[in-house]
Amino acid sequence: VDEHGEQWYNYLDWANGGEIMYKMDGFIDISVPLGSRTVTWPGDPPYSASAVLELERDGCAVSGLALTTHSGTHIDAPSHFFAGGATVDQVPLQLLCGPVLVAEVFSAGEIGVEELSGLSFCGVERLIFKTANSGAYPEARPQEPVTLSVEAARYLVERTSVRLVGIDWLSIEAEESVDHLVHKVLLGAASPMVILEGLDLRATAAGSYELICMPLRVEGLDGAPARVVLRG
Amino acid sequence: VDEHGEQWYNYLDWANGGEIMYKMDGFIDISVPLGSRTVTWPGDPPYSASAVLELERDGCAVSGLALTTHSGTHIDAPSHFFAGGATVDQVPLQLLCGPVLVAEVFSAGEIGVEELSGLSFCGVERLIFKTANSGAYPEARPQEPVTLSVEAARYLVERTSVRLVGIDWLSIEAEESVDHLVHKVLLGAASPMVILEGLDLRATAAGSYELICMPLRVEGLDGAPARVVLRG
Numbered sequence: 001v002d003e004h005g006e007q008w009y010n011y012l013d014w015a016n017g018g019e020i021m022y023k024m025d026g027f028i029d030i031s032v033p034l035g036s037r038t039v040t041w042p043g044d045p046p047y048s049a050s051a052v053l054e055l056e057r058d059g060c061a062v063s064g065l066a067l068t069t070h071s072g073t074h075i076d077a078p079s080h081f082f083a084g085g086a087t088v089d090q091v092p093l094q095l096l097c098g099p100v101l102v103a104e105v106f107s108a109g110e111i112g113v114e115e116l117s118g119l120s121f122c123g124v125e126r127l128i129f130k131t132a133n134s135g136a137y138p139e140a141r142p143q144e145p146v147t148l149s150v151e152a153a154r155y156l157v158e159r160t161s162v163r164l165v166g167i168d169w170l171s172i173e174a175e176e177s178v179d180h181l182v183h184k185v186l187l188g189a190a191s192p193m194v195i196l197e198g199l200d201l202r203a204t205a206a207g208s209y210e211l212i213c214m215p216l217r218v219e220g221l222d223g224a225p226a227r228v229v230l231r232g
Numbered sequence: 233v234d235e236h237g238e239q240w241y242n243y244l245d246w247a248n249g250g251e252i253m254y255k256m257d258g259f260i261d262i263s264v265p266l267g268s269r270t271v272t273w274p275g276d277p278p279y280s281a282s283a284v285l286e287l288e289r290d291g292c293a294v295s296g297l298a299l300t301t302h303s304g305t306h307i308d309a310p311s312h313f314f315a316g317g318a319t320v321d322q323v324p325l326q327l328l329c330g331p332v333l334v335a336e337v338f339s340a341g342e343i344g345v346e347e348l349s350g351l352s353f354c355g356v357e358r359l360i361f362k363t364a365n366s367g368a369y370p371e372a373r374p375q376e377p378v379t380l381s382v383e384a385a386r387y388l389v390e391r392t393s394v395r396l397v398g399i400d401w402l403s404i405e406a407e408e409s410v411d412h413l414v415h416k417v418l419l420g421a422a423s424p425m426v427i428l429e430g431l432d433l434r435a436t437a438a439g440s441y442e443l444i445c446m447p448l449r450v451e452g453l454d455g456a457p458a459r460v461v462l463r464g
Binding site: 027029031032033034035036044045049052055056059060061062063064065066067068069070072073079080081082083089093094097180183212214215216217218219220221222223225226227229 | 259261263264265266267268276277281284287288291292293294295296297298299300301302304305311312313314315321325326329412415444446447448449450451452453454455457458459461
């Protein structure tokens, strides 16, 4: 404990007070921390941080960040799968922020039309699936990730008002998929969806919230890492 | 215009509808776009994006991002200047989100105690300075950036309820500063401030708003790039 020790204790104390306020105010941070243990999609380069300036040597600390547009909690834009598709900086904030329904799905494997039919989301624009993935993610890759079926993707596009769809795993589509039809159906709709992946829903109960989804404002790209918060 | 042309037109049309809603809803995006023209702090590595997967070759597009914790719109955490100081992931969301006052300061050079005395921010917790910097930034570096004086930093810490302070340039402190006292006074306060830098305030009038400031949730670091929005 140096001369600043008490100050930082105060800060952290206050931050702990923030934790209490956090519960009172109903902020739930559903973003995955980016660090050395962050689970990475197979084949993608992992997130890493490095020192650009060091406190002792340079007088202040500045860190370099290496990540991808799909590291940790992130959104997919249509240009992820479509040449000439809208890029992440063209996705309106109005779509990313507003009322959201967190729906718990208990099925193993794919979320199909049957599971969707059992949910009530009349008029819902933003839909997040809490699944068995939250038993493992974000600590680890789920053994058999729960994802959306192609039929369910079509159902969402054709039969519902949903425009943003989220899930508690790094992809809403099965890893084995070779044609990526779930992504293509969602992102290629006449009014393209936004896909929100890599959510930490362990502390989130099913129900209605306000979604605040804030991707980095990167120009012209296929997606972006995001800080995502629910307000109860 | 390919077979998807109309779809993307629809999307962008809808996005344009979003622009209209944007004005109606009073969302103002005060984040600087990250791209090849993004202004970088002298000596820091610039933001860059690269292709990890390419649409034609790999079937989908994924981009690599290289940036720093202080690229574009970002927040500074106490550990930017203090060993053992709180890191960006320890800054409570309650501090980053809530009522904010955007105060226009017309002075050239430093914002001093005199300028602060002329402003009314009784009870204000979040204060953003709109300055002459917005005549150049974020398009370019202002010729002589307007920054905060050390005395004004002390005034904010000792005499006001401000806990978050923002500005329309990449640093709240003069580039020539060697002792970084403005940062140290703000970040080293008994209840440390959060500093919000690199804001695009060109379209923002002085007044009261709701601030939504969402830094990436990077673990253990000195700051983080953020998406920052005002709601009128």
